[in-house]
Each structure stands twice: as structure tokens, then as C-alpha cells.
Amino acid sequence: MSFTRQLSEMSASELNDAIDDTNFPQAHILSRGRNNSVCSTSSTSGTSSLIDRALSHSEETNNAAPSPEEKGAISENATASPTTPASTNRPRLILKTNGTIPETDGTQPKTPMTPRTSTTPGSSVPDCSHENCTFHHDLELDHKPPTREALLPDMARSYRLLLGGLGENPDRQGLIKTPERAAKAMLYFTKGYDQCLEDVLNGAVFDEDHDEMVVVKDIEMFSMCEHHLVPFYGKVSIGYLPCNKILGLSKLARIVEIFSRRLQVQERLTKQIAVAVTQAVQPAGVAVVVEGVHMCMVMRGVQKINSKTVTSTMLGVFRDDPKTREEFLNLVNSK
């Protein structure tokens, strides 16, 4: 049984669990400290990840390793590149979330939703059905789906208790509305739980005979550390090599929003963005680099105010071809 078929037989939640829990053997993590020293670690875990196996299957079925002679060009700055292989011979990266969505019918598969398990006992808050919910198309959260609003009273009560726990008087003038404000703010910080890839893409996947690298870099990112519930923030750079399908540029930034606006660790965030781009356009490869500042390391704990964490996920040709990877990294690091 092929691995793509195995993937297609997994339920969305199983796939989500597998994606969330699987580390890429070659994910690079660089930590830059105060003195700019760079520490690079590569996990050498022998466990092949979901994506690895999907990729190797994809390569087997396509049986077409890119030739070094093939040439491409960098689309963003029009710099000629001798390294980007032509799409005709590129293995296409394919990830399927379930067996019901054929990969060639133009329908975008849904991103597996992170299950909402944070509801208060006793309150029944169903997962957002996305029906009548324009939230996904308006990431500014001027209006909230009913399920999100239903969370507010319990959350506000929790914040009120928290204020009391701090020894504060929740009824003093400055704090009267604070529990509700804080609850709304937390809902905003985690609004990605109510977004899915299909809705965010809004059909902006276009057939295009374009086989050169597309890079959108320095996308601002704000997320919440799942260990301490304090922010981490930074920037995300995404590159992909299209296989006759391109993505509306803003959708790359919107994909970052889906996964950053959740409780996260940076490694998982990086991987989820790469997987989502793969699901959206089945390119020959995807590269994602995230540079983050973790307030849990700045305001508390080790208090290293200049440290930055850099994580990357390289899929497909970005993983297999060092020159393609280098081309991407050069673009990302150029001013």
C-alpha cells in the first residue's frame, strides 16, 4: 500500500496528531545568543516523519529526480539561478488529509483543525462549523463567531479569579472591565483555532505555468508560548517551487496567521506552515524559516533579551537539493 494511500486513509485528527508530534530529522534549529554565536543542531532521530515518508513516496512515484543541468530563475528579484530545477521533472509534494478529496479536482483540502479541548466543564461549546461565519475572511475579528463569544463569560470569570489571586481588588475602577478585556484579547491571540486552510485560501490558487522559486519573506508573526502563555513574536519567510499552481501571495501571510494565532511551540508552527503550503498547491518543495523572540526567555526565566530562535522546515527539493536550499536562504538573508 502506498504511503499516499495510507495518508488518505487517516482521519483529519489522526493526521493532525501525526503532524503535531513528528519532528523532522533534519530540522535545523539555530540559537543566536547575545554574542551572536550560532549554535546549530540537527536532530538525527531515525524515526522518519510523516512528511518524510510522504515525500519519499512522492519521489518514487514520480521517479524523476531534478537534473543539475536544469535551470530556473528567482521570481522575486529576477536573479538568474542555475540551481532551480524545472517543474516538469520535479516530484510534486502531495499531502492529503482524507480520502474524500481527490488531489486533481481543484478542490483544496481542509487543514486538520486543532481540536478545541479548552472549553469549561459544563459548558457545551461545539467546534466552529464555519457556517455563517465570515470570521475567516476577515482576520481582524470585528465580528466573532457565536462559538467564540460563548467562551467569553467563563473566560472573564477566570480572569477575575486570577486578579483576586494576585491580591488585587477586581472591583476597583481600573480593573472592572479588565476580565472581559483580557478574555477578548486571549480570544484574539488564539483566533487561529477557528480558521481552516480552505476558508482562508478563498479559492486563490491559480493554474500558472510558473516553475521558479516564489519567496515571501519577513512576514510578521505573533504567537503564544504554550508553556507559559506569554507571547513569542518574530518573522516568517516562506518559499516554494510551484508545480503549475501558484498561491495568492497574501494567502501565505494568512496561513501564518492560522497557525501562529494559537498556543504554540515555534517548531510546530514552522512545520504546520510548510504542510499547509504543501496542501494548498502541491509544489515541488516548500521552505519555511521562522525567527522568534520568546518573551518567556526575555521577561522571566533565563532573561536573555537578545536571544533569537531560528527554526526551519525544508520539504521536497528544498530538503533534497542543497543548491535550491541555499538559493532560498540567500534570498531570505539578503536585505
Ligand SMILES: Nc1nc2c(ncn2[C@@H]2O[C@H](COP(=O)(O)OP(=O)(O)OP(=O)(O)O)[C@@H](O)[C@H]2O)c(=O)[nH]1
Ligand atoms: N522547544 C521549545 N521550547 C519552548 C518554546 N517556548 C518555550 N519553550 C521552553 O519550554 C521550556 C519549559 O521548561 P520548564 O522547565 O518546564 O519550565 P520553566 O521552569 O518555566 O523553564 P525556564 O523557562 O527555563 O525557566 C523552557 O525551556 C522554555 O524555554 C518553543 O517554542 N519551543
Ligand SMILES: [Zn+2]
Ligand atoms: Zn514560554
